Amino acid sequence: MTTLEVHDLTRTFGDRRAVDAVSFQAPGGMLTGFVGSNGAGKTTTMRMMMGVLSITSGEVRFGGAPVTRADRRTFGYMPEERGLYPKQPAIDQLVYLARLRGIPAAAARTEAMEHLDRLGLAERAKDHVEKLSLGNQQRVQITAALMGRPRALILDEPFSGLDPAAVDGMVDLLREHTARGVPVLFSSHQLDLVERLCERLVILRTGEVVADGTPAELQEAGTVRHRLVLDSDAGWVRGVPGVHAVDVDGPTALVELADDATTQRLLATALERGQVRELSPVRPSLAQIYREVTA
Numbered sequence: 001m002t003t004l005e006v007h008d009l010t011r012t013f014g015d016r017r018a019v020d021a022v023s024f025q026a027p028g029g030m031l032t033g034f035v036g037s038n039g040a041g042k043t044t045t046m047r048m049m050m051g052v053l054s055i056t057s058g059e060v061r062f063g064g065a066p067v068t069r070a071d072r073r074t075f076g077y078m079p080e081e082r083g084l085y086p087k088q089p090a091i092d093q094l095v096y097l098a099r100l101r102g103i104p105a106a107a108a109r110t111e112a113m114e115h116l117d118r119l120g121l122a123e124r125a126k127d128h129v130e131k132l133s134l135g136n137q138q139r140v141q142i143t144a145a146l147m148g149r150p151r152a153l154i155l156d157e158p159f160s161g162l163d164p165a166a167v168d169g170m171v172d173l174l175r176e177h178t179a180r181g182v183p184v185l186f187s188s189h190q191l192d193l194v195e196r197l198c199e200r201l202v203i204l205r206t207g208e209v210v211a212d213g214t215p216a217e218l219q220e221a222g223t224v225r226h227r228l229v230l231d232s233d234a235g236w237v238r239g240v241p242g243v244h245a246v247d248v249d250g251p252t253a254l255v256e257l258a259d260d261a262t263t264q265r266l267l268a269t270a271l272e273r274g275q276v277r278e279l280s281p282v283r284p285s286l287a288q289i290y291r292e293v294t295a
């Protein structure tokens with residue numbers, strides 16, 4: 001298992017710090033999601049990790065040592081600006097990219113055909129990329145990053161524009177790489193997907209890391225809410241001191257409680273008024289955590 005990490009990574013454009021002392025790890029064998037709003041600095045960070053953009057200060061490490069040019073040649077990278085040539089056959093581009101990673105031509109062709117076969121595109125291997133649907137182009141693009149047994153994967157928005165079945169297929173492919181101990185870092189705006197897939201996630205806000213950990217760790221650090229279900233209208237909870245009613249819908253209320261005493265007071269009041277069908281903690285969703293840390 002080889003960890004890919006960044007330490008105090010900083011990039012300025014003029015007097016603007018697009019990435020400001022960013023540190024995090026993408027451990028080997030795990031999918032690490034990289035999220036943040038538009039302009040938060042994800043692409044800039046990934047470009048520095050790959051060495052396609054110079055680093056103002058800080059360091060990228062692979063396996064505990066400063067990353068080398070030779071290391072980076074073994075990484076699979078899917079850039080934000082998609083790199084396939086529209087007027088070249090898909091198979092040729094996959095073979096070319098595998099050969100760049102030192103795979104002999106014959107083996108590269110075999111691997112490329114296997115991939116195209118898995119995508120259901122074997123018959124279209126010789127078609128120019130531009131003749132494929134956008135989703136299929138995107139899948140070939142991800143495949144290009146996966147050629148030649150990369151030692152790390154850095155993927156900028158690999159799932160954008162894919163339908164759910166295509167996402168699942170691509171995730172299966174990525175999991176084959178994490179199973180070999182490879183670190184996989186990918187950016188995404190699809191929080192539900194990130195929540196479902198990732199063993200770790202890093203949240204960036206205006207160039208800084210504002211949350212970093214496993215989904216469970218982030219959930220523990222997030223605000224716990226409670227769901228209260230009564231047998232009659234729950235609107236009165238809005239008047240209870242220490243209770244912040246996030247949402248009230250008939251007999252059901254989603255509330256944030258200031259402390260344990262508030263919980264007891266709420267419960268006692270509810271019982272005085274009738275039956276309490278449920279009072280239970282609600283683990284925050286990733287979307288809620290994201291809103292809290294990026295607010």
Ligand SMILES: Nc1ncnc2c1ncn2[C@@H]1O[C@H](COP(=O)(O)OP(=O)(O)OP(=O)(O)O)[C@@H](O)[C@H]1O
Nearest residue numbers: 013018019036037038039040041042043044045080
């Ligand atoms: N070459 C550049 N010159 C000047 N500013 C840049 C350059 N590249 C990026 N920036 C700025 O750096 C900041 C971070 O941009 P970046 O593309 O890394 O964000 P992002 O998180 O990937 O956003 P998105 O989700 O929209 O892709 C933005 O303010 C952007 O305008």
